[in-house]
Amino acid sequence: MTTSLSRQLADARRDHTTLDSLPPEMIPADAGAAYAIQHEILAASGARPGGWKIGAKSDSGPIQGAPLPHVDVHADGARLPRNVFKTLGLELEVAFRFKRDFEPATTPYSESEVLAGIGSIGATIEIVSSRYAQWPAVDKLAQLADLQNNGALVVGEFTAYHEEFPFVAPALRFSFDGQDVVEGTPANPAGDPRRLLTWLVNHATLRGIAITPDMVVTTGSYTGMFFPQRAGTASGRIEGLAPVTLTLY
Numbered sequence: 001m002t003t004s005l006s007r008q009l010a011d012a013r014r015d016h017t018t019l020d021s022l023p024p025e026m027i028p029a030d031a032g033a034a035y036a037i038q039h040e041i042l043a044a045s046g047a048r049p050g051g052w053k054i055g056a057k058s059d060s061g062p063i064q065g066a067p068l069p070h071v072d073v074h075a076d077g078a079r080l081p082r083n084v085f086k087t088l089g090l091e092l093e094v095a096f097r098f099k100r101d102f103e104p105a106t107t108p109y110s111e112s113e114v115l116a117g118i119g120s121i122g123a124t125i126e127i128v129s130s131r132y133a134q135w136p137a138v139d140k141l142a143q144l145a146d147l148q149n150n151g152a153l154v155v156g157e158f159t160a161y162h163e164e165f166p167f168v169a170p171a172l173r174f175s176f177d178g179q180d181v182v183e184g185t186p187a188n189p190a191g192d193p194r195r196l197l198t199w200l201v202n203h204a205t206l207r208g209i210a211i212t213p214d215m216v217v218t219t220g221s222y223t224g225m226f227f228p229q230r231a232g233t234a235s236g237r238i239e240g241l242a243p244v245t246l247t248l249y
Contacts, residue, residue, distance in 0.1 A: 006040035009146055012131040013069075014045060016084040020133050028141040031064070035207075037145040038066050047071055049209070051095075053126065053150055054200050055220035059191025063199040066148040067209075073216060074246075076156045080127070082231050082248040085151050087135055089128035090181075090228060090246070091221035092174040092236040094167065094193055096121055097158055102201045102211040109205065114198040121165065122158035123236055123244045124218045127151035128225060155216050156236075156244030167192045171239040174223045181226040181234075193219035 005026045008019055028034040042049065050070030056063045074080070082088065099119025102109060129151025132138045143149055168191060174182050190196055196219050204211050211217075228234070228248065237243040 005145060006037045007044055009131050010041045010044035018086045018131055018133040022132060022142055027139045028145050034141045034144040038147055042067060042069055045069060049215060051153060051216035052200055053148055053218050054196045056190035058189060063196050064144060065200055066150060068150055068153055072152045074152060074154045076244050078154045079247045079249055080152060085127060085129040087130050089225035090234050091126045091128060091225050092223045093124045093126055093218045093221055094121060095124045095216050095218040097216060098211060098213050102205050104208045104210055105205045108202040111198045114201050115194060118161045119213060120158040121161050123156040123238045123241045125154045125234055125236055125244055125246045126218060153218055154244060154246040157242035159241060165240055167194060172222060172237060174236045176228055176234050177232040182223045186222045188220050188222050190220050
């Protein structure tokens with residue numbers, strides 16, 4: 001099944017265009033409808049989930065997320081054309097990979113199972129972009145349906161997971177053409193991002209979707225969002241992790 005909105009969003013993503021307006025009747029009725037549209041977009045695009053983005057607005061607030069099309073997950077050093085993104089924000093994040101499969105299930109996985117399954121961690125740069133011309137003045141459920149405003153993800157080299165990593169407040173640097181672009185004190189609004197992982201595993205597996213070791217799970221910005229106005233190179237370094245770079249041309 002493909003809804004009108006999912007088809008339009010899939011087409012806009014493919015053609016690098018935006019929707020000029022969103023009639024009220026096309027806004028998802030609830031979060032369940034928005035999540036269904038996310039997977040319709042991937043199906044209409046012939047894409048599989050290459051990763052996930054998840055996040056929360058506070059350290060105890062509700063969690064939400066979106067699958068990321070595998071074609072939009074790129075290795076460190078990626079070069080991407082600036083002009084294909086109508087809106088473009090950059091965020092520096094911490095991501096996880098699991099060392100085991102979490103197969104579809106009818107009962108939830110426990111937090112201890114999920115945390116024991118973490119295999120490695122790495123730094124990512126997310127390109128935040130929207131298929132809505134009026135973004136960010138767009139209904140939140142419509143944004144959730146639009147893969148939660150994901151444009152692309154650039155993934156640094158991963159390193160073995162260790163519990164002692166300072167997830168709440170790591171030392172980091174994020175720059176664009178050598179200029180620091182971090183405003184304020186770096187922090188993830190979700191607090192320790194590991195708290196998001198159990199939600200994701202159960203969000204996916206209870207819907208019949210496996211979470212596998214090849215998937216990158218990125219967990220929200222530590223740096224806020226930077227909006228570059230020109231081509232250039234973004235460089236991120238989080239202490240204890242390999243650096244990650246993205247060039248916009």
